[in-house]
Amino acid sequence: MSPVSTRSPVRTASAVSTRSAVSPAAPAPGRTTLLRRLAPAVLVVAALLTLWQAAVTLTGVRPQVLPSPLRVLEQGWAFRGALWDNALPTIQVTAIGFAVSLTVAWAIAIAVDFSPWLRRALTPLLVASQTLPVMAIAPLLIIWFGFGLLPKVLVIALVTFFPVAVGLIEGFAATDRSATALLRSMGASRLQQFRYVRLPGALPSFFTALRVAITYAVTGAIFAEYVGARAGLGIFMQLQKNQFRTDLVLAAVAVTAVLSIALFGLTYAVQRLVTPWYRGDHR
Amino acid sequence: MKVRVRDLAVSYGDLDVLSGMSLDVAAGELVSIVGPSGCGKSTLFGALAGIAGEDGATVTGTVEVDGGPVRGAPFGLMPQQDLLFPWRTVLDNTTLGLEVAGTSRREARARAQALFEPFGLAGFEQARPGELSGGMRQRAALLRTVVGGREVLLLDEPFGALDALTRTAMQEWLESVRDRYGWTTLLITHDVREAAFLSDRVLVLSPRPATVRREIAVDLPRPRTRAVLTDPRLAAVEAELLDTLRA
The missing domain is CATH 3.40.50.300 (P-loop containing nucleotide triphosphate hydrolases)
Structure with missing residues (x-):
């Protein structure tokens, strides 16, 4: 037997015992499992950063071309005030844009679920909305609606509402036919079928779609700002790039990444609250 | 007849x-x-x-x-699959038909609860369907069928x-x-x-x-x-x- 195969049952056993110890009263073991789950990602990122740092040091490439990660960190910290001032409008526009997107996606998905006519009418439009080249549309939105909130909200909504709407529509439609038959045999109205089966059944599919969409949301906001804005990480990157401050561009990129990952993680937290029953199947 | x-x-x-x-x-x-x-x-x-x-x-x-x-x-239909929904507890799965018929949740629960003992499900009211054995799931599905008084x-x-x-x-x-x-x-x-x-x-x-x-x-x-x-x-x-x- 190889050492790996002899060790793995032990590891499984310890993981099980840790999991069974997880309870609201004992947060410490929960933190251990979280750490254990994050460890591989942290290791890989650390390795990549080390490699990057070594490459920059060894080749002596100019920082305007490629700054070292330590320089990015150092300059990012030095300009933390500016980064924060520009991150806030980005967060704000992302939140508003995503809220609009979610509202529209839910409204359309529910309408489509109740009306086969609307499904046929709207599906091509939904697909078309996703094939619009945002690169071309975003500058037009700025021309039409100026440098305020509206064009950015529209860009975010445009890039994020499609995955959410499709996730919901397919989640509703994936309802087991026999579950529908059971509800109908109980005399359930279409609204009751939706409330008791289609809606809760679609939630896992919704959260999967939400995770895809939320990563688009931040990049959508950055892109919209890149095209034209008074403040925000997008316009910040644009300005720093023009001044050959590659390090600050990358610092802003890092902030964007952290923001996206935080929002991504937030979806899991919300999902646990909304669909606690799904947790068991999820692991 | x-x-x-x-x-x-x-x-x-x-x-x-x-x-x-x-x-x-x-x-x-x-x-x-x-x-x-x-x-x-x-x-x-x-x-x-x-x-x-x-x-x-x-x-x-x-x-x-x-x-x-x-x-x-x-007619009360019990389909081939048990169709117990994971987002409802066992008790709330059994009351589904009553809720659809407009019975208050409180009364529906009381009526279903009374059958948990003869159906061998006592103590599993708040469990999730996934925690039940195959036989228990079928008994819960039958309970859901009969509790409506069809x-x-x-x-x-x-x-x-x-x-x-x-x-x-x-x-x-x-x-x-x-x-x-x-x-x-x-x-x-x-x-x-x-x-x-x-x-x-x-x-x-x-x-x-x-x-x-x-x-x-x-x-x-x-x-x-x-x-x-x-x-x-x-x-x-x-x-x-x-x-x-x-x-």
Whole structure:
């Protein structure tokens, strides 16, 4: 037997015992499992950063071309005030844009679920909305609606509402036919079928779609700002790039990444609250 | 007669699934329906429960309950899968039909709760369906079917997905609760022994378009216990059923 195969049952056993110890009263073991789950990602990122740092040091490439990660960190910290001032409008526009997107996606998905006519009418439009080249549309939105909130909200909504709407529509439609038959045999109205089966059944599919969409949301906001804005990480990157401050561009990129990952993680937290029953199947 | 079906025919477009189906079920009787796979047994239940039409089927013929046309919803359907929803606790799964009918959640829970003990589910009210064994899931699904007080139960292969040992235990259990509550029951099954053990009468259907090919009475005393399984009369019914199905 190889050492790996002899060790793995032990590891499984310890993981099980840790999991069974997880309870609201004992947060410490929960933190251990979280750490254990994050460890591989942290290791890989650390390795990549080390490699990057070594490459920059060894080749002596100019920082305007490629700054070292330590320089990015150092300059990012030095300009933390500016980064924060520009991150806030980005967060704000992302939140508003995503809220609009979610509202529209839910409204359309529910309408489509109740009306086969609307499904046929709207599906091509939904697909078309996703094939619009945002690169071309975003500058037009700025021309039409100026440098305020509206064009950015529209860009975010445009890039994020499609995955959410499709996730919901397919989640509703994936309802087991026999579950529908059971509800109908109980005399359930279409609204009751939706409330008791289609809606809760679609939630896992919704959260999967939400995770895809939320990563688009931040990049959508950055892109919209890149095209034209008074403040925000997008316009910040644009300005720093023009001044050959590659390090600050990358610092802003890092902030964007952290923001996206935080929002991504937030979806899991919300999902646990909304669909606690799904947790068991999820692991 | 509790249920009287005459010349029931169901078709989906050009496809005739049932044709000229007639059957009677007396109050408190358990009548099994056996037949070749895909002959339309579940379609019969769909037609009785009034949901076949919504699937685009054309339904003709008459169904009477208590000597008159069907009023309200007298049929309680238990589908092949248990269809317990993971987002509801076991208790709230069993109250679903009552909630749909507009019963308050509080009263629905009280009515279902009263059945948890005889159904062997006491203590599992707040469990999730995933925590139940296969037999318990079927009992919970049956509880959900009977708690609404429907007059006629339509059980569609309730034990088909269970292992042999659990299935036998569930058949004996069903016989005991059925005897206690006196349900009028139509049961679809693939298992001729199950049909012989549980039924007053067994209807053997023909291949599609299905009609009643043969009716076999099971003349054994009730309530039936495990001892019946070795009774030669039961073996005779089983043999007759198999012969009819293979003919």
